[in-house]
Amino acid sequence: xxxxxxxxxxxxxNALWSQDKHLLYNQRHNPQALMLNPGMAYQKTDFHIGIxxxxxxxxxxxxxxxxxxxxxxxxxxxxxxxxxLDRMSSEDFLAFNQKLDLLHIGWRRGKRYYSAGAYxxxxxxxxxxxxxxxxxxxxxxxxxxxxxxxxINTKVNTQTVFHFGIxxxxxENLHLGARVKLYTSSLNARSLRNTGRFRSRTxxxxxxxxxxxxxxNLKFDSTGIENADELTPGNLLFGSNxxxxxxxxxxxxxxxxxxxxxxLLDLGFIQFSKDTQRLTVQGYYEYEGLEIQFPDFAQGGDLxxxxxxxxxxxEEALPxxxxxxxxTFVQPAKMNLxxxxxxxxxSGSYDCTLTPARERFGNQTLSLxxxxxxxxxxxxYSINAMxxxxxxxxxxxxxxxxxxxxxxxxxxxxxxLDAGKVNLFLNLDRLNNVTNLYEAKALAFQFGMNLKx
Amino acid sequence: MKYAVLFCLIILSCTDDRPLNxxxxxxxxxxxxxxxxxxxxASLINAGNQSVPVPNSLRDFVDLDFFNEDFNENLVSxxxxxxxxxxxxxxxxxxFIFYDANxxxxxxxxxxxxxxxxxNPSTQEFSVVLNPLEIAQITSSVRAELLINQASxxxxxxxxxxxxxxxxxxxxxxx
Numbered sequence: 076x077x078x079x080x081x082x083x084x085x086x087x088x089n090a091l092w093s094q095d096k097h098l099l100y101n102q103r104h105n106p107q108a109l110m111l112n113p114g115m116a117y118q119k120t121d122f123h124i125g126i127x128x129x130x131x132x133x134x135x136x137x138x139x140x141x142x143x144x145x146x147x148x149x150x151x152x153x154x155x156x157x158x159x160l161d162r163m164s165s166e167d168f169l170a171f172n173q174k175l176d177l178l179h180i181g182w183r184r185g186k187r188y189y190s191a192g193a194y195x196x197x198x199x200x201x202x203x204x205x206x207x208x209x210x211x212x213x214x215x216x217x218x219x220x221x222x223x224x225x226x227i228n229t230k231v232n233t234q235t236v237f238h239f240g241i242x243x244x245x246x247e248n249l250h251l252g253a254r255v256k257l258y259t260s261s262l263n264a265r266s267l268r269n270t271g272r273f274r275s276r277t278x279x280x281x282x283x284x285x286x287x288x289x290x291x292n293l294k295f296d297s298t299g300i301e302n303a304d305e306l307t308p309g310n311l312l313f314g315s316n317x318x319x320x321x322x323x324x325x326x327x328x329x330x331x332x333x334x335x336x337x338x339l340l341d342l343g344f345i346q347f348s349k350d351t352q353r354l355t356v357q358g359y360y361e362y363e364g365l366e367i368q369f370p371d372f373a374q375g376g377d378l379x380x381x382x383x384x385x386x387x388x389x390e391e392a393l394p395x396x397x398x399x400x401x402x403t404f405v406q407p408a409k410m411n412l413x414x415x416x417x418x419x420x421x422s423g424s425y426d427c428t429l430t431p432a433r434e435r436f437g438n439q440t441l442s443l444x445x446x447x448x449x450x451x452x453x454x455x456y457s458i459n460a461m462x463x464x465x466x467x468x469x470x471x472x473x474x475x476x477x478x479x480x481x482x483x484x485x486x487x488x489x490x491x492l493d494a495g496k497v498n499l500f501l502n503l504d505r506l507n508n509v510t511n512l513y514e515a516k517a518l519a520f521q522f523g524m525n526l527k528x
Numbered sequence: 529m530k531y532a533v534l535f536c537l538i539i540l541s542c543t544d545d546r547p548l549n550x551x552x553x554x555x556x557x558x559x560x561x562x563x564x565x566x567x568x569x570a571s572l573i574n575a576g577n578q579s580v581p582v583p584n585s586l587r588d589f590v591d592l593d594f595f596n597e598d599f600n601e602n603l604v605s606x607x608x609x610x611x612x613x614x615x616x617x618x619x620x621x622x623x624f625i626f627y628d629a630n631x632x633x634x635x636x637x638x639x640x641x642x643x644x645x646x647x648n649p650s651t652q653e654f655s656v657v658l659n660p661l662e663i664a665q666i667t668s669s670v671r672a673e674l675l676i677n678q679a680s681x682x683x684x685x686x687x688x689x690x691x692x693x694x695x696x697x698x699x700x701x702x703x
Contacts (some may be wrong), residue, residue, distance in 0.1 A: 212557060367566035370588065381591070
């Protein structure tokens, strides 16, 4: 019971889906921020290494439709569910994203800073098939309507990503960076761009219902699902299907106070060719009930196998085809844009070899961050304004205020400790209802620990 | 890692003490679908399909494997709806009979359809709502028989049209 309730709580954390990590973005003292912008004006360390499995942990889970409070409140739970269903649209979705840094290192060589590592990621997005949920919840009796089967829109991918990035200061103002990624995966599923409509309407000329499935074109591609029970942790960690991708980023320091940053992440794909299964179902079918034939038994007429014949008719009208063809999975590309204004006094002393020259001009930053990502046909976006202050040249506090398509406003906060060789950070986003998660529209969490030398 | 995430979520957040009680959760979908349709002429039933030792009768059988499916354990309401349009000048006695695997009758729907005439058919709509005991009986069925007879031969004109749909209500609860 508790575990079910907690799962529902997580599922109901509206907008936890986002892979928007604006609180980490452009944190120059944090080497993990290079993963969000390989062209960031990173602090001039000689070497960094992430604590394995702890250097960057990120989890998000949620949906865009309902909170826990919408279901569990003083009203009848069934009435609440009907309200949630009534409010739901086919554009609402459920999403899960988990990322775990396995290994992350970086080193300086001349004007370049190289970084490399590997991380494991699970990403899942599924739109709520509103019409099908309503069909299952209410049934079709008395509804006299049609149901859009094209609402089925889902994809799941597990992958391990090996990456290598280069960050170079081109001149006093400009940093450029790029990262190449090798994606490996053994588990993937998707069902996108489906069409089809199930109609169930009363007929004016008789009792029989007009029941049709029309324009059906359902596609389901999967890898590793059929033999999922045979997958070992090793298979999951190092997948047999490979892909390639790139990240690009830049930082342009306009003057002592202003900086513009931008990055494009995960411009890539995975080619699934091993252990694949591709299923398609297409066609049109109209069901008018069994046509009773009254065979002439005395003349040797056989019993009619009505339901078997019905099944055969359906298979003929809605043929399915399964192949083991290869398919290409396109990664959800992400875009970050940032503009920051640095001001305030310098606190404490500086090690000029470790701190970018321009950063010495202030211990406070006001910044604006824009994020967007397209995933399974859904557009994810956010705009956040942030304020960051550095204390004692080691402790960073950051607060954000922003909007996205669901939360207006949205609050977030981050803490970072950059003392000696240790860099620790903790970011919490969607803090609007953190005092009572049942009412929370969202919550996001990120933590990491790295060593810098 | 999942424990770390759960731990952090728990210690960093609060919840009120409302009960997360979902025992009252119920889904009550009601589905409606076509069952059968048939149309026969007076001449056909006058001749009969000679399958039973009853003159002026027609019969046919339908195997019903789906009644034994697991989802029917949650069946709580069942209603058969019929539409008959008769232009044969004899009453058509309709019997829709269900049998279990031992060929024992589990449920029967009987309805006389009034005689009609060509150009002036008698139209009759009727429905049969099953009670819980009858639902339990009918879901043990594996075969249905549609038996139609008339008391004596009619003139060889007119026809009978018969349509049947069913409305099935289910209850899925969290208890």
